Amino acid sequence: MNNELSYTIEEVAQLLKVSKLTIYDLVKKGELPVFRVGRQMRMHAKDLEDYITQKKSTISHPPVVFAEKATSTKESSQIVISGQDMVLDILGRHLEKATTKKILRSHAGSLNGLISMYKGECDIVSVHMYDGDTGEYNLPYIKKILTGFPYVLVNLLCRKAGFYVQAGNPLNVQSWEDLKRKDITIMNREKGSGARILLDEHLRLCNISTREVAGYENEESNHLSVASAVSTGAVDIGIGMEKAAKLVGVDFIPLIRERYDLVLLKTNENAHFVNEVMNILTSKSFQSEINAIGDYDTSQTGSIMYETF
Incomplete structure (x- = not known):
């Protein structure tokens, strides 16, 4: 990362998908170091990256929880969503209301998220992986990685x-x-x-x-x-x-x-959870919230792209 690159408080809030008040609170507590240019506070990109890395290691990937999730998703009180788009945070808020479970966010990329799901470490993986041979998104990769797993691939949104x-x-x-x-x-x-x-x-x-x-x-x-x-x-x-x-x-x-999809495993234990996700994706309230952001296409949101039987 370029050490000379820095962000404003607003840019940091957008990157972390939280409010500016949350960032100011973290600055006040000394968790996020800043410097001033005139009256404006700015943050070095390296300091922000270090903060994100620290939180990933301490919150996003708790090994004990993942071991439990691999054996029994039903008994877990947490849901792990993998990916970076801000829409995933909106999905997480809707899921917390619908399931009363705590939502944890992993910011792993598409391929690494799928590998985490294979290991039993993730409940929802967002993917946007282009296959040059077929011109298709996602499914060619998922079929190779989740071999033997029952799963459903559902569209979250499309974007440029x-x-x-x-x-x-x-x-x-x-x-x-x-x-x-x-x-x-x-x-x-x-x-x-x-x-x-x-x-x-x-x-x-x-x-x-x-x-x-x-x-x-x-x-x-x-x-x-x-x-x-x-x-x-x-x-x-x-x-x-x-x-x-x-x-x-x-x-x-x-x-x-590009088609930005979600992958969910299908088991007897999480059937209700999968249905809750589908209900949220197809709801007018969720899609209206996405459309309000702009630059997203929700015409296929909630549509099943592929499902194993």
Whole structure:
């Protein structure tokens, strides 16, 4: 991560999907270090990353709970949702009201989330993994990883994915082929994320070696950090979703409409839980809340994309 990159309090709140008052409270308690530029408080990206890493290790992945979840989801009082989109936090709030269970959030990428589900460590995994051979999202990967597991794949939403570029697109970036240009440096996502898979699949389809892509080894762990790296001029291009571009204030070049789905295991113990999730996804209140955010397509929300029998 670029040590010179920093965020405003509002940007930190957007990244963590909490209110600004929550961030101010964490600052007051000394949990989040800040510095001032004039009257404005800012936070170094490295300090924020350290905070997130600490919380992941102490809250998001409690090994004892995961061991219990692997043997009996029904008896657990907690639900673990994997993924980064802010819509998952909205889903979590609705689930807490419907089930009275505590919602825990893992911010693992799509592929790593599926592996966690395979190990019994996750209840809901969000996925957006593009398969270049079929042009299909998610199912080709899920079939390989969850072999032998009964599961249902349901749509959460659809959204646009593409390039973050600096205001005005000064380098006239238009397509995946531009990534092999010598005057362009990218910021990549971490291994296992949907955005990383999307990039790697299109590089393969375009016969572009990763060695030809300047900055391929640069990695950030979320959409906002990638967009911010473009905004500061640290890199020329980032790969991610449209919403992050608007939050950070960079231009966006749409390249694909991606399907963002949820994976839930089907067992006798969690049948009621799966039904609760489906009821929430198809409800007018949930979909209205998503539509109010903007830049999301809920026309398929709650639709079953695939189900084992």
